[in-house]
Amino acid sequence: MKLLLIVGVLIFSNILFNSQAHAKLNVLTTTTDLRSLVAEVGGDKLTVESIAKGTQDPHFIEAKPSFMLKANRADLLVSVGLDLEIGWLPSVIQGARNPKITQGKKGFLEVGPLVKPLELTVGAITRAEGDVHPLGNPHVTLDPIRDGEIAVAIAERLGALDAPNGAYYLDTAKKFQARMLEKTSAWQKRLDKIAVKKVITYHKTLTYFLDRFGIQNVAILEPKPGIPPTSGHVLDVIGEIRAQKVPLILVENYFDPTVTQKIKQEVPTVRAETVPVAVDGASGMGSLENVIENLVKTIEGK
Numbered sequence: 508m509k510l511l512l513i514v515g516v517l518i519f520s521n522i523l524f525n526s527q528a529h530a531k532l533n534v535l536t537t538t539t540d541l542r543s544l545v546a547e548v549g550g551d552k553l554t555v556e557s558i559a560k561g562t563q564d565p566h567f568i569e570a571k572p573s574f575m576l577k578a579n580r581a582d583l584l585v586s587v588g589l590d591l592e593i594g595w596l597p598s599v600i601q602g603a604r605n606p607k608i609t610q611g612k613k614g615f616l617e618v619g620p621l622v623k624p625l626e627l628t629v630g631a632i633t634r635a636e637g638d639v640h641p642l643g644n645p646h647v648t649l650d651p652i653r654d655g656e657i658a659v660a661i662a663e664r665l666g667a668l669d670a671p672n673g674a675y676y677l678d679t680a681k682k683f684q685a686r687m688l689e690k691t692s693a694w695q696k697r698l699d700k701i702a703v704k705k706v707i708t709y710h711k712t713l714t715y716f717l718d719r720f721g722i723q724n725v726a727i728l729e730p731k732p733g734i735p736p737t738s739g740h741v742l743d744v745i746g747e748i749r750a751q752k753v754p755l756i757l758v759e760n761y762f763d764p765t766v767t768q769k770i771k772q773e774v775p776t777v778r779a780e781t782v783p784v785a786v787d788g789a790s791g792m793g794s795l796e797n798v799i800e801n802l803v804k805t806i807e808g809k
């Protein structure tokens with residue numbers, strides 16, 4: 508009798524555990540920024556993982572079988588789109604054999620097209636000379652205002668997949684959005700006080716951040732998105748730095764920063780800084796708020 512009771516309890520707790528485990532949505536994101544937004548919105552109501560690391564260039568990720576396995580188990584796949592992941596995500600989705608997360612299904616969400624992309628290509632889409640931004644700039648998550656909009660879009664989709672928690676998702680997303688609005692005006696006030704109004708970057712990773720805070724991206728060290736700097740192009744950039752008195756070069760930390768040494772030889776007054784540009788891009792960068800705060804601090808020279 509006692510044994511039966513124990514067995515009964517074990518079976519019951521197993522059913523309970525399984526039903527709870529089953530109820531939680533399993534979300535997979537392409538980038539750590541999206542992972543952090545899903546975690547912000549979903550709290551403990553879901554599990555979420557990202558494919559790329561914050562220290563990796565999200566354009567170039569290897570489509571490993573382990574990612575396909577994760578995608579096979581996902582209820583929702585969140586990506587940026589705008590061709591950011593075009594080099595690897597289609598292979599991951601194909602290898603996953605999970606009909607829930609294919610394009611057009613409820614389990615497939617691309618957030619980039621929903622938040623007014625910048626640098627949209629007019630006319631025919633071109634990948635001429637290896638340009639990796641043929642649909643416009645996909646680095647949308649470095650703008651805190653767009654991050655709020657993305658959080659709300661994620662909440663709406665989570666609610667469509669998990670109706671009982673729909674109100675919770677929307678509530679946490681709206682709270683995050685309000686917090687980002689508040690923080691943005693504080694960041695803007697700080698940046699308004701300092702003299703840096705023009706910067707050079709390596710890739711067009713910071714476009715949305717700089718656009719939000721009114722800082723001009725005078726030139727890019729890559730001659731085209733995805734193409735490493737050539738010596739001729741670097742000379743042109745040096746010319747721009749001199750002509751426009753650009754005080755700061757920001758190099759995203761997954762690119763080779765040595766190109767700035769040559770520039771500093773020519774223009775010793777220019778400051779060159781390497782910056783993490785994604786969640787988990789460096790220690791202490793556990794959220795988009797931390798990443799953006801760090802960018803503001805770096806521009807302030809702190």
Ligand SMILES: [Zn+2]
Pocket residue numbers: 566639640645646710711712732
């Ligand atoms: Zn890019």
